[in-house]
Amino acid sequence: MxxxxxxxxxxxxxxxxxxxxxxxxxxxxxxxxxxxxxxxxxxxxxxxxxxxxxxxxxxxxxxxxxxxxxxxxxxxxxxxxxxxxxxxxxxxxxxxxxxxxxxxxxxxxxxxxxxxxxFVLNDRGPWFFLGCFGVAVGLALLYYYGDSKVFGEARKVLGITAVGLGMQAKELLISYTDDTDRKP
CATH class of the missing domain: 1.10.533.10 (Death Domain, Fas)
Incomplete structure (x- = not known):
C-alpha cells in the first residue's frame, strides 16, 4: 500500500x-x-x-x-x-x-x-576520446600544412579509403585525389 x-x-x-x-x-x-x-x-x-x-x-x-x-x-x-x-x-x-x-x-x-x-558511448572515458581526437587533428594539420613532396603519395591513399564509404563521400575523395594529381 x-x-x-x-x-x-x-x-x-x-x-x-x-x-x-x-x-x-x-x-x-x-x-x-x-x-x-x-x-x-x-x-x-x-x-x-x-x-x-x-x-x-x-x-x-x-x-x-x-x-x-x-x-x-x-x-x-x-x-x-x-x-x-x-x-x-x-x-x-x-x-x-x-x-x-x-x-x-x-x-x-x-x-x-x-x-x-x-547514453554511454564507450567505457574508455574522455581521455581516450581526447587522445584519438588529438591524433586525428595532428595528422590532418600535418597532412594539409606539411611539405607536398613528403605527402604527395599520401593523397592517393584517400582514393583507397573511399572504398568503404557512401557514394557521395566516395565521389568527393576520388575527385580530390584526381585534382591533386593534375596540379603538380
Whole structure:
C-alpha cells in the first residue's frame, strides 16, 4: 500500500536536510512556490520566516519540513510537486522514490540505471576520446600544412579509403585525389 505524502515527507525529511543540493536558492524557490501559488499552505508571514537569511539553510529547511505535515496532506503533496519542478535530481533520489521504483520493478532492474547506461558511448572515458581526437587533428594539420613532396603519395591513399564509404563521400575523395594529381 502506498504511503501518504505526509508519511513520505516524514521519512524523507532527514535525507533532505542532509542533502547538500538543498541550498539556499533551492529552499527559497520552494518556499516562494508554496507561498505564491498556494498561500493557504504558507502565508506571507510563514514564508518570510522560512526565507530569513540570518538563519542557516539547514535549520530553515528542517523547520519547513516540520511545519508542512501540520498543514495537512495537500501541503505535503504540493511540497513534493515544487521539489519535482525545481530540483528533479533531488526529487528522484529521495528514499521513498527510490524504494517505490525498486518495488515497482520486480525483476530487479532499475530503470534509472538503464537510462544512464543507454547514453554511454564507450567505457574508455574522455581521455581516450581526447587522445584519438588529438591524433586525428595532428595528422590532418600535418597532412594539409606539411611539405607536398613528403605527402604527395599520401593523397592517393584517400582514393583507397573511399572504398568503404557512401557514394557521395566516395565521389568527393576520388575527385580530390584526381585534382591533386593534375596540379603538380
Amino acid at each position: 502506498a504511503d501518504s505524502y505526509h508519511d513520505q515527507l516524514l521519512k524523507d525529511s532527514q535525507f533532505l536536510v542532509a542533502d547538500k543540493r538543498m541550498d539556499t536558492e533551492l529552499v527559497d524557490k520552494l518556499v516562494l512556490q508554496l507561498n505564491r501559488i498556494y498561500p493557504q499552505i504558507l502565508n506571507d508571514k510563514e514564508a518570510h520566516k522560512f526565507r530569513n537569511l540570518d538563519v542557516p539553510t539547514g535549520v530553515r529547511l528542517a523547520e519547513l519540513l516540520a511545519h508542512l505535515p501540520a498543514k495537512g496532506e495537500e501541503a505535503c503533496q504540493e511540497f513534493y510537486r515544487a521539489l519535482h519542478i525545481h530540483a528533479e535530481d533531488v526529487y528522484f533520489s529521495l528514499p521513498t522514490r527510490v524504494r517505490r521504483r525498486e518495488t515497482a520493478d520486480p525483476t530487479g532492474t532499475n530503470n534509472a540505471v538503464v537510462l544512464r547506461e543507454r
